[in-house]
Amino acid sequence: MSDTSSVYHGFRDGNGGVVQVALPFALDALCAEYDEVTARMARRTAPPAFSRDEWGYLLGFMRGSALRAVFTQGFGPASDELDSMPLRIARPRAHVAIWLPNNVSLLGPLTTTLCLLTGAHVRAKAGTGSENLTAHLRDEILENGAGPILTRLWQQNLTVEQFDRHDPRNADWSSAADARIFFGSDTAALSVESLPHKPGTPFFAFADHSSLVWADPTALDDAALTTLLRVFRIYGKAGCTSPQSLVLIDAEPKDAIATANRLKDLSDAQKGTNPPVHIASDSFMADQVARANGWHAVRTDNRDAVFVAGASASKDLPGLMSLSVIAQPREEALATLPDEIQTVGHIAGPDRLRDWALSLTGSRALRFVPVQQMHHFGPFWDGQPFWRGLFQDLDIRI
Amino acid sequence: MNTLLDMPAYGPRDDTAFLAEMNRLTRFHINHCPEYARVFPGFTPTTKVEDLPFLHVSAFKNVLFQTQDGTIRHERVLNSSATSSNLSSQIALDRDSTALQAKSSRAILSDFIGEAEQPLIILDAKSALVQRGTVSARIAAGLALRPFATRLYFGLASQDHDSAVLWDHLRDALHSSDSVLVYGFTWVLWRIWADSDMPADLAERLRDVKVTYVHSGGWKKLESERVAPAALKDKLLGISGPGSQIIDYYGLVEQNGLLYPECVAGWRHVPVWADVLGRDPISHDVIYNTPAQLQLMNVTPRGAPYHSVLTEDQGEVRRDPCACGRSGRRFKLLGRLPKSETRGCANV
Numbered sequence: 001m002s003d004t005s006s007v008y009h010g011f012r013d014g015n016g017g018v019v020q021v022a023l024p025f026a027l028d029a030l031c032a033e034y035d036e037v038t039a040r041m042a043r044r045t046a047p048p049a050f051s052r053d054e055w056g057y058l059l060g061f062m063r064g065s066a067l068r069a070v071f072t073q074g075f076g077p078a079s080d081e082l083d084s085m086p087l088r089i090a091r092p093r094a095h096v097a098i099w100l101p102n103n104v105s106l107l108g109p110l111t112t113t114l115c116l117l118t119g120a121h122v123r124a125k126a127g128t129g130s131e132n133l134t135a136h137l138r139d140e141i142l143e144n145g146a147g148p149i150l151t152r153l154w155q156q157n158l159t160v161e162q163f164d165r166h167d168p169r170n171a172d173w174s175s176a177a178d179a180r181i182f183f184g185s186d187t188a189a190l191s192v193e194s195l196p197h198k199p200g201t202p203f204f205a206f207a208d209h210s211s212l213v214w215a216d217p218t219a220l221d222d223a224a225l226t227t228l229l230r231v232f233r234i235y236g237k238a239g240c241t242s243p244q245s246l247v248l249i250d251a252e253p254k255d256a257i258a259t260a261n262r263l264k265d266l267s268d269a270q271k272g273t274n275p276p277v278h279i280a281s282d283s284f285m286a287d288q289v290a291r292a293n294g295w296h297a298v299r300t301d302n303r304d305a306v307f308v309a310g311a312s313a314s315k316d317l318p319g320l321m322s323l324s325v326i327a328q329p330r331e332e333a334l335a336t337l338p339d340e341i342q343t344v345g346h347i348a349g350p351d352r353l354r355d356w357a358l359s360l361t362g363s364r365a366l367r368f369v370p371v372q373q374m375h376h377f378g379p380f381w382d383g384q385p386f387w388r389g390l391f392q393d394l395d396i397r398i
Numbered sequence: 399m400n401t402l403l404d405m406p407a408y409g410p411r412d413d414t415a416f417l418a419e420m421n422r423l424t425r426f427h428i429n430h431c432p433e434y435a436r437v438f439p440g441f442t443p444t445t446k447v448e449d450l451p452f453l454h455v456s457a458f459k460n461v462l463f464q465t466q467d468g469t470i471r472h473e474r475v476l477n478s479s480a481t482s483s484n485l486s487s488q489i490a491l492d493r494d495s496t497a498l499q500a501k502s503s504r505a506i507l508s509d510f511i512g513e514a515e516q517p518l519i520i521l522d523a524k525s526a527l528v529q530r531g532t533v534s535a536r537i538a539a540g541l542a543l544r545p546f547a548t549r550l551y552f553g554l555a556s557q558d559h560d561s562a563v564l565w566d567h568l569r570d571a572l573h574s575s576d577s578v579l580v581y582g583f584t585w586v587l588w589r590i591w592a593d594s595d596m597p598a599d600l601a602e603r604l605r606d607v608k609v610t611y612v613h614s615g616g617w618k619k620l621e622s623e624r625v626a627p628a629a630l631k632d633k634l635l636g637i638s639g640p641g642s643q644i645i646d647y648y649g650l651v652e653q654n655g656l657l658y659p660e661c662v663a664g665w666r667h668v669p670v671w672a673d674v675l676g677r678d679p680i681s682h683d684v685i686y687n688t689p690a691q692l693q694l695m696n697v698t699p700r701g702a703p704y705h706s707v708l709t710e711d712q713g714e715v716r717r718d719p720c721a722c723g724r725s726g727r728r729f730k731l732l733g734r735l736p737k738s739e740t741r742g743c744a745n746v
Binding site: 281 | 433434436437454455456459460461463691708710735736737
């Protein structure tokens with residue numbers, strides 16, 4: 001007897017069989033509702049809680065086609081063989097709890113969107129010291145004429161609350177969850193992991209990480225540097241996916257100096273508005289620290305960023321908007337990757353990329369992506385297919 | 399040794415002598431501190447105080463600047479209290495500078511609390527004194543009052559537990575005199591003195607003792623508890639004897655020995671061996687009578703180049719006479735530079 005409350009969606013898995021994903025809605029209908037609501041949201045200016053870039057990215061992330069792609073990434077190509085005997089039936093885990101840190105940007109809205117896509121009931125704990133962007137997104141969706149499925153998901157299936165780490169709701173939510181997702185520091189991850197939970201409940205921890213860029217100096221034309229600047233300027237070095245440094249593979253120190261100078265020139269040419277005063281102050285400090293260490297430092301005219309050409313140690317240069325450019329042989333670049341490395345962004349031709357990718361096998365790197373994709377979030381994160389893990393499979397053998 | 403420190407703290411200024419001493423100090427540090435020299439390689443003596451180079455205070459969190467010409471005897475490293483960045487400033491203290499700074503703080507404080515000696519209660523742990531090679535900003539601030547003390551009493555059993563109060567020590571201090579000095583970080587002063595469950599006998603005795611409270615720093619924690627400065631003041635004066643007073647001073651480890659007590663008119667005055675400028679946070683142009691990023695200078699540091707620093711604090715600088723009667727430079731402290739939320743992770 002089939003579960004009449006579920007709608008089955010077929011996907012062909014890697015073994016040639018069919019996986020049927022049981023959802024409490026028709027995926028096509030949900031995607032159509034997302035398309036309609038995001039089209040309306042796009043016609044309005046970004047809400048105050050979001051920057052223009054954040055809002056644009058969020059709307060793109062919620063496009064119907066993008067959300068359908070999450071399923072094909074998780075289960076394989078769509079299949080209309082719904083009448084054939086499935087290899088597996090994937091059922092969403094009913095209750096998902098998400099822990100978000102304070103300074104996090106779109107991770108809350110993005111992860112919540114993905115979790116609700118399974119039809120689960122989602123509880124998201126936002127930090128007490130920052131904007132609750134998940135709640136802002138929920139309000140925007142509901143105020144912009146969401147259809148019935150979206151309304152049910154974002155209104156009835158979602159709970160977003162702000163509380164601190166000592167709040168008893170941490171334990172309550174953990175106990176009730178069928179899957180737990182954590183973003184934050186290593187220490188906090190251990191603390192949440194040890195909260196009471198049902199046996200076998202998956203725990204996906206996305207903790208302390210840092211990222212950097214590897215570049216072939218011959219590929220660093222102005223277009224590539226401008227792309228890097230665009231990625232860097234979003235949040236400077238604040239994100240786990242933010243470039244902490246630009247490593248010029250097999251280059252000379254003079255190349256690093258020339259690149260730092262060019263980054264400054266390209267920044268100055270953009271003539272942006274003045275930065276917040278604390279960023280200007282922070283950049284002034286970073287410039288002085290770099291110089292005190294004997295590194296080559298150049299500051300943009302309006303003090304919104306500092307570019308430094310220095311030794312490997314300059315990777316740890318303080319300053320939210322300070323970017324180190326380091327010339328290193330590939331072996332040295334590999335050896336000095338930070339322990340908590342997450343993403344290695346790349347700027348190079350295809351002839352180099354394969355070797356570079358293979359050389360990362362022995363490292364702890366989790367992503368090797370074009371520099372413009374460093375911040376792109378998805379159902380496969382930090383090397384974990386976490387979104388697929390929000391389903392529990394019924395394994396079928398005949 | 400400069401003579402500016404022999405002048406009255408808030409008397410007529412000798413700006414020529416001050417500038418000459420600052421130029422000399424800058425050259426001295428450039429000659430003997432390689433890290434500092436690399437920051438200002440092209441320094442030439444300036445004709446205006448506005449043109450003197452300055453280090454950002456947070457540079458001291460990342461570089462241990464130390465000036466060494468063979469005669470300087472470094473003794474300890476002064477650590478600031480950790481901030482949200484979890485990094486402390488490290489200031490290399492030397493014997494000569496420490497002596498000048500003690501002279502400086504004494505002259506400044508005596509202008510506000512007088513010269514009389516009385517028991518001094520430091521709301522901190524004695525163990526903080528005996529850490530080898532380092533000294534915390536908190537304990538250093540308390541010890542600035544030592545010249546005014548007949549005897550020292552420490553109020554806490556442990557640095558790490560602000561609730562571990564040594565009530566017996568406080569009882570001894572309050573019964574030893576009809577007037578006492580009390581120093582504490584603002585937050586500590588509130589928590590273990592103003593807002594504590596003080597034993598009844600002690601509270602009763604306190605109502606008969608004239609207390610001069612001196613506090614500094616620690617406002618952030620107090621603000622998070624929604625305690626306004628006026629509430630702290632009212633509470634302290636309400637539980638203390640007649641004639642009690644409260645001195646709230648501003649200072650930072652990167653300007654050790656320079657204390658900026660708030661005057662009755664709400665301003666902070668600059669002694670003649672120091673100076674203050676307000677700078678536009680972006681252009682660094684010097685501006686007056688409007689909120690600006692504060693630059694503080696003084697002539698005492700020999701062991702490290704912390705004689706001219708750009709703070710992360712905002713203030714309004716004025717040069718006209720103050721209603722309190724003190725002359726010279728003054729500024730109103732307006733708090734930290736405004737900071738917008740820093741977001742990170744997973745974005746376009």
